[in-house]
Amino acid sequence: MEFVAVQFLNGLASASSLFLVASGLSIIFGVTRIVNFAHGSFYMLGAYMAWTLATRLSAGPLGFWGAIIGAALAVGVLGAALEVTILRRIYRAPEMFQLLATFGVVLVVEDLALLIWGPADLLGPRAPGLRGAVDIFGQRFPEYELLLIAIGPLVLVLLWLLFYRTRWGTLVRAATEDREMAAALGVDQRRLFTAVFFLGSVLAGLGGALQLPRETINLNMGFATVVEAFVVVVVGGLGSVPGAYLAAFLIAELHAFGILVFPKITLVLIFLVMAVVLIVRPHGLLGRPFVGLPASVVSPAAVLRPSSPAARWVGAIGFVALLAAPFALGDYALTVATEIAILVLFAASLHFIMGPGGMVSFGHAAYFGLGAYAAALVASRLAAPMVAGLFVAPVVAGLAGAAFGWFSGRLSGVYLAMLTLAFAQICWSVAFQWAELTGGDNGILGVWPPAWAAPAAAYYYLAVALSLSAVLLLRRAIRAPFGYALRAGRDAPLRAEAIGIDVAATRRIAFAVAAGSAGLAGGLFAFFKGSVFPTYLSIPRSVDGLLMVLLGGVNSVSGPVIGAIVYTGLGEQLVRFTDYWRLAMGVAIIALVLAFPEGIAGFAARLADRRRGAPAEDAR
Amino acid sequence: MSVLAVRDLAKSFGGVQALAGVSFEVAAGKMQAMIGPNGAGKTTCFNLLDGQLRLDAGRVYLAGTDITGLPTRRIWRLGVGRTFQIAGVFASMTVAENVQTVLLSHRRRLAAFWPRVADLYRDEALDLLAQVGMAEQAERSCGVLAYGDVKRVELAMALAHSPRLLLMDEPTAGMAPGERMALMSLVAGLARAREMAVLFTEHDMDAVFAHADRILVLDRGRLIADGSPAEVRTDARVRAVYLGSDAVAEAG
Amino acid sequence: MLRLEAVHAYYGRAHILAGIDLAVERGEAVVLLGRNGAGKTTTLKAAMGLVPVATGRVVFLGADIAGRAAHEIARIGIGYVPEDRRIFAGLTVMENLAVGRQPPRRDAPTWTVERLFGLFPNLAAMRDRPGGRMSGGEQQMLSIARTLMGNPRLVLLDEPVEGLAPAIVEEMARTVLALKREGLTVLLSEQNLAFARLVADRAYVIEKGQLRFSGTMAALMADAAARTRYLSI
Numbered sequence A: 001m002e003f004v005a006v007q008f009l010n011g012l013a014s015a016s017s018l019f020l021v022a023s024g025l026s027i028i029f030g031v032t033r034i035v036n037f038a039h040g041s042f043y044m045l046g047a048y049m050a051w052t053l054a055t056r057l058s059a060g061p062l063g064f065w066g067a068i069i070g071a072a073l074a075v076g077v078l079g080a081a082l083e084v085t086i087l088r089r090i091y092r093a094p095e096m097f098q099l100l101a102t103f104g105v106v107l108v109v110e111d112l113a114l115l116i117w118g119p120a121d122l123l124g125p126r127a128p129g130l131r132g133a134v135d136i137f138g139q140r141f142p143e144y145e146l147l148l149i150a151i152g153p154l155v156l157v158l159l160w161l162l163f164y165r166t167r168w169g170t171l172v173r174a175a176t177e178d179r180e181m182a183a184a185l186g187v188d189q190r191r192l193f194t195a196v197f198f199l200g201s202v203l204a205g206l207g208g209a210l211q212l213p214r215e216t217i218n219l220n221m222g223f224a225t226v227v228e229a230f231v232v233v234v235v236g237g238l239g240s241v242p243g244a245y246l247a248a249f250l251i252a253e254l255h256a257f258g259i260l261v262f263p264k265i266t267l268v269l270i271f272l273v274m275a276v277v278l279i280v281r282p283h284g285l286l287g288r289p290f291v292g293l294p295a296s297v298v299s300p301a302a303v304l305r306p307s308s309p310a311a312r313w314v315g316a317i318g319f320v321a322l323l324a325a326p327f328a329l330g331d332y333a334l335t336v337a338t339e340i341a342i343l344v345l346f347a348a349s350l351h352f353i354m355g356p357g358g359m360v361s362f363g364h365a366a367y368f369g370l371g372a373y374a375a376a377l378v379a380s381r382l383a384a385p386m387v388a389g390l391f392v393a394p395v396v397a398g399l400a401g402a403a404f405g406w407f408s409g410r411l412s413g414v415y416l417a418m419l420t421l422a423f424a425q426i427c428w429s430v431a432f433q434w435a436e437l438t439g440g441d442n443g444i445l446g447v448w449p450p451a452w453a454a455p456a457a458a459y460y461y462l463a464v465a466l467s468l469s470a471v472l473l474l475r476r477a478i479r480a481p482f483g484y485a486l487r488a489g490r491d492a493p494l495r496a497e498a499i500g501i502d503v504a505a506t507r508r509i510a511f512a513v514a515a516g517s518a519g520l521a522g523g524l525f526a527f528f529k530g531s532v533f534p535t536y537l538s539i540p541r542s543v544d545g546l547l548m549v550l551l552g553g554v555n556s557v558s559g560p561v562i563g564a565i566v567y568t569g570l571g572e573q574l575v576r577f578t579d580y581w582r583l584a585m586g587v588a589i590i591a592l593v594l595a596f597p598e599g600i601a602g603f604a605a606r607l608a609d610r611r612r613g614a615p616a617e618d619a620r
Numbered sequence B: 001m002s003v004l005a006v007r008d009l010a011k012s013f014g015g016v017q018a019l020a021g022v023s024f025e026v027a028a029g030k031m032q033a034m035i036g037p038n039g040a041g042k043t044t045c046f047n048l049l050d051g052q053l054r055l056d057a058g059r060v061y062l063a064g065t066d067i068t069g070l071p072t073r074r075i076w077r078l079g080v081g082r083t084f085q086i087a088g089v090f091a092s093m094t095v096a097e098n099v100q101t102v103l104l105s106h107r108r109r110l111a112a113f114w115p116r117v118a119d120l121y122r123d124e125a126l127d128l129l130a131q132v133g134m135a136e137q138a139e140r141s142c143g144v145l146a147y148g149d150v151k152r153v154e155l156a157m158a159l160a161h162s163p164r165l166l167l168m169d170e171p172t173a174g175m176a177p178g179e180r181m182a183l184m185s186l187v188a189g190l191a192r193a194r195e196m197a198v199l200f201t202e203h204d205m206d207a208v209f210a211h212a213d214r215i216l217v218l219d220r221g222r223l224i225a226d227g228s229p230a231e232v233r234t235d236a237r238v239r240a241v242y243l244g245s246d247a248v249a250e251a252g
Numbered sequence C: 001m002l003r004l005e006a007v008h009a010y011y012g013r014a015h016i017l018a019g020i021d022l023a024v025e026r027g028e029a030v031v032l033l034g035r036n037g038a039g040k041t042t043t044l045k046a047a048m049g050l051v052p053v054a055t056g057r058v059v060f061l062g063a064d065i066a067g068r069a070a071h072e073i074a075r076i077g078i079g080y081v082p083e084d085r086r087i088f089a090g091l092t093v094m095e096n097l098a099v100g101r102q103p104p105r106r107d108a109p110t111w112t113v114e115r116l117f118g119l120f121p122n123l124a125a126m127r128d129r130p131g132g133r134m135s136g137g138e139q140q141m142l143s144i145a146r147t148l149m150g151n152p153r154l155v156l157l158d159e160p161v162e163g164l165a166p167a168i169v170e171e172m173a174r175t176v177l178a179l180k181r182e183g184l185t186v187l188l189s190e191q192n193l194a195f196a197r198l199v200a201d202r203a204y205v206i207e208k209g210q211l212r213f214s215g216t217m218a219a220l221m222a223d224a225a226a227r228t229r230y231l232s233i
Ligand SMILES: Nc1ncnc2c1ncn2[C@@H]1O[C@H](COP(=O)(O)OP(=O)(O)OP(=O)(O)O)[C@@H](O)[C@H]1O
Pocket: B013, B014, B016, B018, B036, B037, B038, B039, B040, B041, B042, B043, B044, B045, B085, C132, C133, C134, C135, C136, C137, C138, C163
């Protein structure tokens, strides 16, 4: 009993920390619609900066608390700087695109932190005056945790008052819905957005700084936190600050007790909970559906025009180059080319649901990984030929996609994206923990193609043939009636229903098709690498897919192809030439984002338009 | 027999009783107007008829068949077309593609993964667009049209599956007076030629009195009048709650 | 008070305004007429800074404001009511009004919430209703009220009576006349000639981004040929 009480209090303290980070994320997303991956990095920077300040300043309470506050404010300034220097330039880009830039920032911050603070874990000082513990039900409970428990609700109340009882809050909420109209009423939305970024980042920094006496500080704390914070924001309901607290509480307590009750599934517990919440309540616990606002986070794309003669030429030359590659490239380059060919299909499959479908997926790697595992299992357990493996891969992944589509029926926007993430994490943990079947962390090894496909060039041709055909089929589907039904559901769902389109069913089919294509890519990848690991379905791989699509341009059919080539090629090169490849990659991504706010393919299309003198009309 | 028959329709939003016990019929080939002050419940009534909102009580019959509570897309398939007060078109498609998409849905070909939409039902779509005067703009993106033009595209889309019943929520909003009349005449002509029943709302009284065969008047969710244009025009209650002194209508 | 001089504007590369010259004097109500797609909305947006002015000047109270940000233009006393209402759907009526609020100005009528509720009694009954749950006409009224909360010197009204019931249209006409009497200047775009005739002193007719007619309202009403030609009446 005593133990339970203390565990509960531990949970409450963690809930406060989580809430601080999540509320910052929620505010930033709510107002600017930016999915800010860098939020976790700010959290980490808050902790590191607090550590530096606390070890430099006097040891007394003034030094300690000064360090906490100072770190939070410094992170706030960094957040504002990010908004002013980078994000402000790309607000007009298709939504979700800003996510790319924030991901670039994540990479940069990670390497900079490594440069400044080194790879070792750091241990901070304890809070002066709160070093002791109190007796609760006969158990010792740290005083500092009690303080944390109080901070959460306090910040909750302050934020609520700020947003619902001040004019500033009203202006922020107005600008959230319609920036242009707010501006026409005299609201300086630029300053408002900078302020919002400052506030959100301060909360992240504060959340990180407050960890100083609690945990060691390391370079991984950011990523784990940002994912959890997203879960909290979505489970609570977008834009609902009380919801975020409730969800933080729920999740922190789940952590506290989950370890005791279900030790085996702690890794996925929060994702299971999120999945259940979203399926039962599509807008989170306390979120309300936006009235009169499209829930989709992808803005309507430009019209599909037939490809220009220039584009056809580029395509033809590209095709010849593909065929000639094995004669011109060395072995290493050919493996890179094979990998790119496979990832192009992965990106194109994600684009199919993201572009025409308007459904963002944060967990597309699930289908890639399922395909890979299906192929590997068929090959290794049943000793079936590779062809069988490559046949089973898309079927299994497609069925999984169809099943997912069935559950996700009523969801859209970020809620849908987070459910895809939950699904991917569940698949990942199954792959990770069902060791008897999947080999767990060790993966499945020895999944090699048969002799006829074993030479690098032979497998290259196989991968190109399958991937290219699948990509062309997807492309064709986008220009076929099905693609129009899908876009109709994205542009105006009510209108689509009013012309007889079953929007939910259309989306389900699209999901299954995209999942099947990703599964084929996964199957090809399994035989290409000769092995399969749980990382194939992990978040970083999903994020890779997302970045490829966004980099290439969501609104263009050739976007994912270009994105996959640039992104994989760039990564491959940078890793070879520098130890700080993350830094270089991050800077490269940010530069690309600023140079091509419509994605690379979008930019190319615009150039071609201009050359042709076609009427270039922009949808606002 | 009437194409549409509505019995005791009721709907409330939280505390607001948007519709309370409304009954009426619309006959084939007739233009029936539904007018009433802002917030009277007209749009709500349309949303109930085509299944976008769940009704609290009442029955809706389409040519004798009970369609109460069916989903929007089923009701559309049974022959009910609709235009929206705040126009909704597919912004990422051209004007022609918008209409083609409707035609494809009507022929149940939207599940196809192979044929190119560019080649499908194009002439038919252009015909429809020509009827509403949008043929020259067929290749423009719907996301960049002037508001009045969007409404025309919507009408072409609503007509594409030759509905038995056409619901139009302020179809001429945002148009010049002459164009309003032309558009309403077009619809009236089609209604007669195709034996299509039309129910429309409008705040432009010139259009209503020139084209309606019959007029329903809603006020705060209740039907306060149902009669010929002449009867409604002289109805004291209607003048009080809706028409006003007629200075505006007569000035035009 | 407001003068547009040879204003050109583009969407992408589509040339929408091809040299618009117009002037609105203090205390006047001027109407911009024209068919669908003529460029009325674009003209108002260009004045408001919502559409970039490619070449030409927009002079307000003697200063060139072309190229300034919309919020700055709003703060020097130009109010804008968009044709598609653009109510903040998640904010209540009171909050929508609060967003529009600006300090009073000496040379413009001062508005309070209560005064606006007197003007639009419908709104008074739904103070705490979210904007997304109002009928189209109610939203239109709220949109106008919200802009008036900024105590503008000049209001740009884009088809203000579209979708309003005739009795309310009449009410609006009376309101606009009352606003004028209080010293407010009005530039509106209209297709409803009846309404325009009740409130406007002068008219410009615009077609394909160019001015085709300019003169007093009376002159336009007398010129049947111009009306048929440009307005198809
Ligand atoms: N989703 C909703 N929630 C709450 N109230 C609503 C909702 N939708 C409409 N209402 C209210 O119901 C009433 C009827 O609205 P409706 O849109 O049907 O009016 P209308 O007759 O079409 O008016 P208008 O001519 O202005 O378009 C209005 O008072 C409106 O505020």
